[in-house]
Amino acid sequence: xxxxxxxxxxxxxxxLALTLLVILPVALIVGVIxxxxxxxxxxxxxxxxxxxxMRAGGIxxxxxxxxxxxxxxxxxxxxxxxxxxxxxxxxxxxxxxxRLIELAIINxxxxxxxxxxxxxxxxxxxxxxxxxxxxxxxxxLTIEGLPVIITATxxxxxxxxxxxxxxxxxxxxxxxxxxxxxxxxxxxxxxMTGAILELSRAAGETAPILFTVAAFYLPRLPQSVxxxxxxxxxxxxxxxxxxxNVSVKVQYGTVLVLVxxxxxxxxxAAWIRARLRKKKTW
Amino acid sequence: xxxxKIEIKDLNVWYEDARAIRDLAFNVELNEILGIIGxxxxxxxxxxxxxxRMNELYPNSRTEGVVLLDGRNIxxxxxxxxxxxxxxxVFALPLPLPLSIFDNVAYGPRLHGVxxxxxxxxxxxxxxxxxxxxxxxxxxxxxxxxKLSGGQQQRLCIARTLAVEPEVILYDEPCSGLDPISxxxxxxxxxxxxxxxxxxxxxxxxxxxxxxxxxxAFFLMGEMVEIGETKEIFTVPKDKRTEDYIxxxxx
Numbered sequence: 001x002x003x004x005x006x007x008x009x010x011x012x013x014x015x016l017a018l019t020l021l022v023i024l025p026v027a028l029i030v031g032v033i034x035x036x037x038x039x040x041x042x043x044x045x046x047x048x049x050x051x052x053x054m055r056a057g058g059i060x061x062x063x064x065x066x067x068x069x070x071x072x073x074x075x076x077x078x079x080x081x082x083x084x085x086x087x088x089x090x091x092x093x094x095x096x097x098x099r100l101i102e103l104a105i106i107n108x109x110x111x112x113x114x115x116x117x118x119x120x121x122x123x124x125x126x127x128x129x130x131x132x133x134x135x136x137x138x139x140x141l142t143i144e145g146l147p148v149i150i151t152a153t154x155x156x157x158x159x160x161x162x163x164x165x166x167x168x169x170x171x172x173x174x175x176x177x178x179x180x181x182x183x184x185x186x187x188x189x190x191x192m193t194g195a196i197l198e199l200s201r202a203a204g205e206t207a208p209i210l211f212t213v214a215a216f217y218l219p220r221l222p223q224s225v226x227x228x229x230x231x232x233x234x235x236x237x238x239x240x241x242x243x244x245n246v247s248v249k250v251q252y253g254t255v256l257v258l259v260x261x262x263x264x265x266x267x268x269a270a271w272i273r274a275r276l277r278k279k280k281t282w
Numbered sequence: 283x284x285x286x287k288i289e290i291k292d293l294n295v296w297y298e299d300a301r302a303i304r305d306l307a308f309n310v311e312l313n314e315i316l317g318i319i320g321x322x323x324x325x326x327x328x329x330x331x332x333x334x335r336m337n338e339l340y341p342n343s344r345t346e347g348v349v350l351l352d353g354r355n356i357x358x359x360x361x362x363x364x365x366x367x368x369x370x371x372v373f374a375l376p377l378p379l380p381l382s383i384f385d386n387v388a389y390g391p392r393l394h395g396v397x398x399x400x401x402x403x404x405x406x407x408x409x410x411x412x413x414x415x416x417x418x419x420x421x422x423x424x425x426x427x428x429k430l431s432g433g434q435q436q437r438l439c440i441a442r443t444l445a446v447e448p449e450v451i452l453y454d455e456p457c458s459g460l461d462p463i464s465x466x467x468x469x470x471x472x473x474x475x476x477x478x479x480x481x482x483x484x485x486x487x488x489x490x491x492x493x494x495x496x497x498x499a500f501f502l503m504g505e506m507v508e509i510g511e512t513k514e515i516f517t518v519p520k521d522k523r524t525e526d527y528i529x530x531x532x533x
Contacts, residue, residue, distance in 0.1 A: 167442075173393045181392075
């Protein structure tokens with residue numbers, strides 16, 4: 001019979017080993033991408049147009065396209081998501097409509113991303129006539145991301161103590177005054193963190209942009225929101241499956257740029273959170 | 283003939299199916315301090331929160347009956363935001379907002395449209411003085427309100443309530459978390475405020491009601507058992523239950 005100490009040791013080591021197993025794929029992915037992609041990162045790669053059928057030159061248009069797309073998603077999804085969350089959290093009463101909306105949000109979060117792509121194709125590209133464009137892509141990604149922003153915003157709103165609202169109401173404040181002066185200022189860090197994380201997720205999405213914005217190759221940068229754009233995730237797909245004889249270096253370099261962008265956004269979110277948490281006085 | 287500031291008629295409050303307040307009917311007189319005592323679950327706080335319609339914030343609450351403020355029905359004839367400005371409340375726990383001392387007091391006046399800096403500064407100073415905390419904070423109005431001690435925070439909350447120029451001040455066990463000296467300071471402030479304000483003090487501390495209030499009402503299971511001059515309630519209560527409660531035989 002083993003004694004408790006031995007059992008404890010075994011348990012500890014088994015748990016440690018399993019945890020290491022979980023981070024192994026992450027370490028491998030990051031390691032391989034860095035190892036094979038880093039040599040590709042040169043100023044030309046980042047800031048030049050592609051050459052030789054995208055086998056050489058840079059990926060500048062895909063970076064710019066992704067940047068525009070994220071900007072578009074931020075423009076639509078942050079106001080919409082935050083305002084919807086404020087309505088649900090601060091205004092609505094618990095009734096059938098509210099429950100229906102909440103059910104819709106939960107279900108929206110469970111829809112496979114390719115379905116969003118097809119939905120965007122049907123609604124924005126064809127029916128509303130935006131064509132395959134940054135506008136259509138941003139709107140499609142916005143719809144896909146709304147549940148995330150709404151949920152993150154509601155969580156942030158819920159971290160503001162109820163008592164702050166009570167105090168505000170007790171001084172004769174209306175709901176909007178209370179939201180504007182007491183709730184939002186204290187929820188902003190959480191809302192921003194959630195929004196940025198959502199944007200970083202949108203930056204890496206492939207299926208929803210497939211039919212709504214992504215271009216195989218464009219000789220020039222997009223000029224308006226009605227233009228198609230090259231975007232990183234689709235560009236990676238193109239380089240790895242659609243164009244023969246692309247060097248591994250270029251493929252991994254592109255992947256590294258995308259992962260780097262997402263990583264930077266995540267760091268930004270963490271930084272904002274840490275900074276504002278320090279300022280918090282309650 | 284004393285003037286009545288608040289008249290309560292047939293007031294009932296429910297939470298779901300449970301009745302928290304039963305057929306209340308009495309008056310709060312102008313510029314008095316009315317103490318309300320009673321064991322927990324006797325409806326004291328529900329009653330208090332009904333007077334400025336804060337109870338409506340609980341989604342499952344329901345109110346029936348009439349409350350008149352200066353003869354006007356608070357449920358029908360007064361906008362609830364205006365009502366809450368006129369009938370301020372100080373909560374059981376000190377609840378400063380996460381703002382500076384100055385901004386805490388200026389929060390209410392700003393809501394109601396005071397923008398001018400000089401005017402705000404004047405209101406803040408006057409309110410802090412009335413709540414007997416000015417001398418302790420006048421040199422650090424821009425520090426966070428959470429830096430103050432519990433007793434100071436509670437007086438700051440009183441000042442914040444005063445800043446919107448209410449006519450009635452409700453206190454919901456305002457000293458429940460405070461030490462005796464802080465409690466004394468708040469009771470002194472209340473006596474000063476008597477000149478200009480009608481005050482209703484809900485307290486779990488029977489002695490506080492005896493010290494601070496002009497009249498006292500005894501609540502039990504949502505009903506008002508007895509109301510009268512504090513001296514009389516504490517010396518010759520009419521009802522056996524009141525006597526039992528104030529002498530500490532239950533509750």
